[in-house]
Amino acid sequence: MILLRMTTQRDSLAARIERLAVGEGSTETAVPGLRVFRATEPVGPFAVEYQPCLCVVGQGRKAATVGAQTCEYDPDQYLVVALPLPVSARIIEASREQPFLSMVLAIDVAELGQLLMAMPDEPEPERAPSTAMWVSSIEPRLRDAVLRLLQAAEDPTEARVLGPGIVREILFHVLGGDQGALLRSLALRNGHGQRVVRAIRFMQDHYEQALDVATIAKSVGVSASRLQHVFKDVTGLSPIQYLKRVRLHRAHVMILTEGLGAGEAAFRVGYGSPSQFSREFKRQFGLSPSHAVREQQGTTA
Structure with missing residues (x-):
């Protein structure tokens, strides 16, 4: 039954x-x-x-x-x-x-x-x-x-x-x-989960700025080593790995929806090197920024 x-x-x-x-x-x-x-x-x-x-x-x-x-x-x-x-x-x-x-x-x-x-x-x-x-x-x-x-x-x-x-x-x-x-x-205002939430919010609000682990840790009131440990336990990524993926996702949206070139999108999300951005974009999404645009145009044609 x-x-x-x-x-x-x-x-x-x-x-x-x-x-x-x-x-x-x-x-x-x-x-x-x-x-x-x-x-x-x-x-x-x-x-x-x-x-x-x-x-x-x-x-x-x-x-x-x-x-x-x-x-x-x-x-x-x-x-x-x-x-x-x-x-x-x-x-x-x-x-x-x-x-x-x-x-x-x-x-x-x-x-x-x-x-x-x-x-x-x-x-x-x-x-x-x-x-x-x-x-x-x-x-x-x-x-x-x-x-x-x-x-x-x-x-x-x-x-x-x-x-x-x-x-x-x-x-x-x-x-x-x-x-x-x-x-x-x-939902509570304390505990490990809330510190990770605050670190994520800080990175999402300031992803285009030059950030390191010490700066992110200071924003949530913990040591850099403690943040590294707790953040990876909860998300499976280090804070810098998380920040990099946020930047790449935001750039991906800018390229596909705003028509930005790879160089301008890279600059807007905080990359100083367009070539590094293109390498990491391809590693994350499986294709270069220019190929991503062509694929999007093909699916909407």
Whole structure:
């Protein structure tokens, strides 16, 4: 009986996402912060900058890599990204007959804080949570809440009236899950997770400036060696590796959406050497800045 219910839920999840995913790629829904995604063939690896979010697959399989960590997930699992992360993603299983279907729900840290105020206090973990991105098995209650959110997203009135309460319920289930500790530390104003959040925010706000680990560490009130250790524990990257990927992602957006040349984009994001920028751009995205522009023009022609 339980297995039958899980299979029915899984089929319903794929069907609801397919109704909302009106075309290839990403589609916004009537619920703020909720997007659905459809792909009819395997894709990647491709670079993307994830914001804090919950990802649930309705059909197919996907992988996300940051540093040395790779998370693969399918309809029996869900992915949580607790911090802004530059990720290399791949859609592993997809076809025209069985498209890859997923939903992504943005996590509002302020909403997390309000929810935690209504929940019992838990002691802060003695050490930093081990990662800012993880995969867990999806429980029936969480999948049921996701299904109801997708159903609400089909009607603008239901999305506006019922959506916020269902989102709150989803966050509640994730916080109570087997790896909710980092989400808790995000909403609190102390702890290892919060120091990493502050360092990330500082780098994202000042990425175009000349920064070193000592400067970043000073901005969050810890030693450089302590920041190096905690930051890599949580994100899988050193602070400088993270900063470099943020710069490359921002430059990638500038080149493709603003039509900037590689040299100007490199300068805007803080690179002093255009040749170094081009080398690192190709290493990150798999093609040179000029090839990236040509590929984009080809896909939109």
